[in-house]
Amino acid sequence: MAETILLVGTRKGLVIARSRDDRRTWDLDDIRFVTMEVAAVGVDARRDPPRLFAAVQSFHWGSTVVHSDDLGATWSEPETAPVAFPEDADRALRRIWQIQPAPANQPDVVYAGVEPHALFRSEDGGVSFELVRGLDEHPHRPQWQPGGGGACLHTVVPHPTDPQRLLVAISSGGVYRTHDGGASWEPANQGIQALFMPEDQRFPEFGQCVHKVATHPSNPERLYAQNHFGVYRSDDWGTQWQAIENGLPSNFGFPMVVHPSRPETVYNFPLVADVERMPPENRCRVYRTDDGGSTWRALEKGLPGAPYYAAVMRDAMGTDGVDPAGVYFGTRVGEVFATRDDGDSWTQVAQHLPDILSVRAVALP
């Protein structure tokens, strides 16, 4: 590959790491959007060169989406707000949590998940977005609660082949899906527990605190979910979920990433619990299953030794689409780690960055 580009969104700006030697060594650009929070980054690999996105939030001046068509050298945004609630919604955008391009069969469609709970859709390649009213008008919406990080729609999972199907994850609303291009939505949380609810209400229709959902293009009915206490798998696109947490040191955590070419291989980063957001045994370990969650194994070769206290946020892990996989994650203490052998060994890409919120990678042919 000619170059691998790694977007790292931090609490205080965007850092781009670049490798030109098959991910062995990395050069870091100077930080951009200084003092701005970059909670979401995205890559539209349908374009050549790929279009890069960053959701940039100023403490003072609000949130916006910027994009780059020259691999991060320059960035632009439209004069009018790319993501804004319409007047009749009577809400204001707080934060953009997710930027997700649709599959290649919807060439200019890009989704944005935001706080307060809402989904936006772009049909011009991610330059301007419109509220998806079908979800916004769902009768459950007033009952969705904020998660610890905010009232966010943080995950968008387009169906790889059927443009009418789309799945989103909401904290704390749970998983919702549409079969009609976003006009109508249904909760898809059967089998997922909400441990924070009273004992007799722990399997509600909705209200679960899902942290991340991931899938693989070659097996789109299969979903993996990391929840607020619970790691799950669905084989029927969310109709029913079953726990796959046996073998993990904890069922709490945030990221969940599927290997780019092996749909049975999934990565996560367990934390002890919501009241102790640190890795179990204070060891920095990524966990990987190669059999769809039946068994898990710890990966720590090349990662820092104990004691290690930092967490990994829900969007701070990603892959690059290459086989063997490059998997990347960033930590709350500003380190970025990478593997180029599916996770068997890791190297440090960066350190001493601001705390890391989002990571995405793309390998250029």
Added chain:
Amino acid sequence: MTCRLVLPAQLRDAAGGRGEIEGQGATLRAVLDDLAARLPGLERRLRDERGELRQHVLVFVDGVSVRGEAEQETPVREGAEVFVAPAVSGG
């Protein structure tokens, strides 16, 4: 009414590189509405999509903060200075 809109360094890119621009309107709301038509990329950094001043944006009209007073209904006289600043909220 014509006023002088004085901007902090962080907003100058959104104002074509200028630190001071001309505003039009008899109230702060009218000045910002006029700005929305001419420079929407600047106006949306001062107000959210409901038209409310962003929480951590300070605006002074002739040296007096509009916060907790007339807010956007603050009168703007001919030749007034409308000074925009990021609040130091949070330390």
